[in-house]
Amino acid sequence: xxxxxxxxxxxxxxxxxxxxNVAAACADEGHxxxxxxxxxxxxxxxxxxxxxxxxxxxDLMRQGMDIREEDIVFSGYKGVRCVEIGGPEPxxxxxxxxIIVAIGLLKKISKAIEDTDLVIxxxxxxxxxGGFVAPVKKGLVNEAYVLTSGEYMPLYAANNICKGLSRLxxxxxxxxxxSRGAPNxxxxxxGFAKEIGSRLIAFIPKDVLVQTCERExxxxxxxxPDSGIAEVYRKLAQSIMENKExxxxxxxxxxxxxxxxxx
Amino acid sequence: MxxxxxxxxxMHPRPSSIVAALYTLRDLDTDVVILHGPPGCCFKHxxxxxEDGMRVVTTSLDESGFVFGGHDSLVEVxxxxxxxxxxKRIGIVGTCASxxxxxxxxxxxxxxxxxxxxxxxxxxxGYRDNTKGVIIALxxxxxxxxxxEAEFERQxxxxxxxxxxxxxxxxxxxxxxxxxxxxxxxxxxxxxxxxMKQGKKGLNILNAKKETAFMFADIxxxxxxxxGKTGPGSQIINMANLDENVGLPKNRRNASxxxxxxxxxxxxxxxxxGGLDEYPIAGDTAxxxxxxxxxxxxxxxxxxxxxxxxxxxxxxxxxxxxxxxPRQVVPLxxxxxxxxxxxxxxxxxTLGVNHIVESEFGATLREMSKGA
Ligand SMILES: Nc1ncnc2c1ncn2[C@@H]1O[C@H](COP(=O)(O)OP(=O)(O)OP(=O)(O)O)[C@@H](O)[C@H]1O
Ligand code: SF4
Ligand SMILES: [Mg+2]
Numbered sequence: 175x176x177x178x179x180x181x182x183x184x185x186x187x188x189x190x191x192x193x194x195n196v197a198a199a200c201a202d203e204g205h206x207x208x209x210x211x212x213x214x215x216x217x218x219x220x221x222x223x224x225x226x227x228x229x230x231x232x233d234l235m236r237q238g239m240d241i242r243e244e245d246i247v248f249s250g251y252k253g254v255r256c257v258e259i260g261g262p263e264p265x266x267x268x269x270x271x272x273i274i275v276a277i278g279l280l281k282k283i284s285k286a287i288e289d290t291d292l293v294i295x296x297x298x299x300x301x302x303x304g305g306f307v308a309p310v311k312k313g314l315v316n317e318a319y320v321l322t323s324g325e326y327m328p329l330y331a332a333n334n335i336c337k338g339l340s341r342l343x344x345x346x347x348x349x350x351x352x353s354r355g356a357p358n359x360x361x362x363x364x365g366f367a368k369e370i371g372s373r374l375i376a377f378i379p380k381d382v383l384v385q386t387c388e389r390e391x392x393x394x395x396x397x398x399p400d401s402g403i404a405e406v407y408r409k410l411a412q413s414i415m416e417n418k419e420x421x422x423x424x425x426x427x428x429x430x431x432x433x434x435x436x437x
Numbered sequence: 438m439x440x441x442x443x444x445x446x447x448m449h450p451r452p453s454s455i456v457a458a459l460y461t462l463r464d465l466d467t468d469v470v471i472l473h474g475p476p477g478c479c480f481k482h483x484x485x486x487x488e489d490g491m492r493v494v495t496t497s498l499d500e501s502g503f504v505f506g507g508h509d510s511l512v513e514v515x516x517x518x519x520x521x522x523x524x525k526r527i528g529i530v531g532t533c534a535s536x537x538x539x540x541x542x543x544x545x546x547x548x549x550x551x552x553x554x555x556x557x558x559x560x561x562x563g564y565r566d567n568t569k570g571v572i573i574a575l576x577x578x579x580x581x582x583x584x585x586e587a588e589f590e591r592q593x594x595x596x597x598x599x600x601x602x603x604x605x606x607x608x609x610x611x612x613x614x615x616x617x618x619x620x621x622x623x624x625x626x627x628x629x630x631x632x633m634k635q636g637k638k639g640l641n642i643l644n645a646k647k648e649t650a651f652m653f654a655d656i657x658x659x660x661x662x663x664x665g666k667t668g669p670g671s672q673i674i675n676m677a678n679l680d681e682n683v684g685l686p687k688n689r690r691n692a693s694x695x696x697x698x699x700x701x702x703x704x705x706x707x708x709x710x711g712g713l714d715e716y717p718i719a720g721d722t723a724x725x726x727x728x729x730x731x732x733x734x735x736x737x738x739x740x741x742x743x744x745x746x747x748x749x750x751x752x753x754x755x756x757x758x759x760x761x762x763p764r765q766v767v768p769l770x771x772x773x774x775x776x777x778x779x780x781x782x783x784x785x786x787t788l789g790v791n792h793i794v795e796s797e798f799g800a801t802l803r804e805m806s807k808g809a
Contacts, residue, residue: 304539311541
């Protein structure tokens with residue numbers, strides 16, 4: 175069975191950029207990687223496809239397409255297979271149902287989530303309803319990672335996600351700090367990780383390269399492979415590939431969380 | 438990219454996939470089914486199915502269930518069902534409401550760990566063809582080891598045909614089908630008697646879906662009897678899809694019950710065209726036999742799913758069709774059936790029975806033959 179991971183974290187914290195850089199770094203190492211974008215805004219794979227937007231599963235379903243694998247699975251940087259689920263415009267219909275239906279279809283028509291070494295589910299910031307945990311509930315995710323900075327609100331969101339994971343009896347395999355340059359950040363996140371029964375597996379500094387590469391439609395792994403930040407992503411990718419330890423997290427109560435984030 | 442030919446929108450309500458799943462579970466001899474959804478979902482059929490000995494209960498999801506999820510209610514109902522009914526086989530069936538919010542039926546089963554098989558059916562009512570509900574139920578039955586791979590494949594092929602039958606000349610054939618009561622039974626019975634008296638040659642075909650045959654067979658029985666008395670010279674050939682050696686347990690039982698009763702009452706069944714679940718293809722078998730042997734016959738009485746019979750060899754005959762779908766009248770007329778009658782509310786009367794049930798047209802024909 176491939177390694178099947180999902181990256182969770184507060185909206186805008188950097189899940190998609192981390193996911194695509196990790197995917198690219200793993201592909202560099204010769205691993206077969208599949209990335210599944212579960213966000214209706216379908217921006218998970220764009221930096222693996224040189225800025226190209228691929229048709230989403232939901233777009234095709236809506237057109238009444240007879241969907242085949244080649245219509246929805248696209249080959250990106252070094253053969254990373256990219257799928258975007260897509261969904262309705264904000265405020266219309268039911269995006270969660272879209273994910274349930276799309277995951278079912280993908281399982282049926284494509285080997286991209288089985289016949290591979292690593293599957294990354296890039297989920298939107300807030301798990302707003304049952305649909306967004308469909309990959310977990312359908313047993314398609316066997317490792318979860320939480321991405322956070324050292325600030326109170328992202329940690330609050332991370333802690334909430336841990337509540338969700340423990341309710342689903344899903345293991346957490348590590349906490350990743352995506353720095354926003356907050357004071358004492360690494361210590362705070364590392365402390366949080368320990369408190370919830372996990373560990374900090376990477377500290378990603380804030381680096382404008384991430385954004386400049388992204389604007390041009392690239393990961394830093396592809397566009398700036400010699401940069402320091404590319405090296406950080408490579409290390410993270412390696413520790414994810416080697417990671418075998420997961421534990422159902424024990425979320426904190428709010429007062430504990432406030433205390434922990436006191437600078 | 439291959440864009441599917443967009444199927445036209447159909448406006449009249451059609452049979453529900455959830456209900457189709459319920460009936461399939463009944464055919465699989467399921468003792469209790471839990472509908473995971475709102476209390477009113479499938480109310481009418483849930484009630485009717487109890488006539489056939491299958492309990493149907495609901496998790497009664499309400500507004501708060503929609504918002505917060507219904508996992509706990511499902512666990513609770515599953516535990517209650519086990520305690521109260523001590524079932525040997527349980528079904529859990531999804532509904533639109535629970536499926537949209539992403540309820541995982543299997544989670545509740547894992548929590549409760551019942552020691553009898555549970556068939557989990559993730560279905561909602563939003564499928565274009567209700568046969569989808571049957572397929573999903575059978576897939577789960579296959580996964581639970583209750584039916585064989587071979588039976589599953591057989592059923593799947595039949596359902597595909599059933600869907601095609603409805604698309605060609607049935608409920609899915611038009612954007613809108615107005616319901617109709619069809620022709621007046623006494624008038625049609627009069628015409629049929631006339632043909633019998635003239636010694637015309639007729640085909641008497643039962644091509645019915647599952648238990649509906651309990652009533653449709655009554656018509657075929659009356660036709661055979663009345664013809665025997667009315668026109669001694671007239672020749673009637675009887676065909677029926679009553680093969681008791683195929684299908685799910687209940688369908689086999691019902692086929693043999695009906696067949697035995699017909700034979701006991703003196704009817705010769707000249708040709709068996711298939712099983713009770715084979716109505717989508719038994720029509721083709723009947724048609725082939727007609728082509729080989731009875732092309733020159735004058736009339737045909739067809740009960741059940743008359744639109745599943747191809748018109749190739751029937752074109753020159755006067756056709757008397759009896760359906761239980763008021764929306765089936767228009768398509769049958771368009772196919773060229775001269776006389777189309779509806780047995781209203783037939784299905785409910787055929788649940789929970791193991792003997793032939795009186796039909797309106799059969800009774801009419803019998804009464805009128807007395808005066809003739
Ligand atoms: N380490 C970093 N340094 C600098 N900028 C970063 C870093 N990580 C992410 N960003 C930037 O932050 C922005 C948000 O990132 P991204 O879209 O990956 O977040 P997300 O968690 O996927 O958001 P959403 O929840 O909306 O899906 C992007 O412009 C991205 O380039
Ligand atoms: S909409 Fe769906 S869930 Fe609601 S009552 Fe109708 S069939 Fe049941
Ligand atoms: Mg994102």
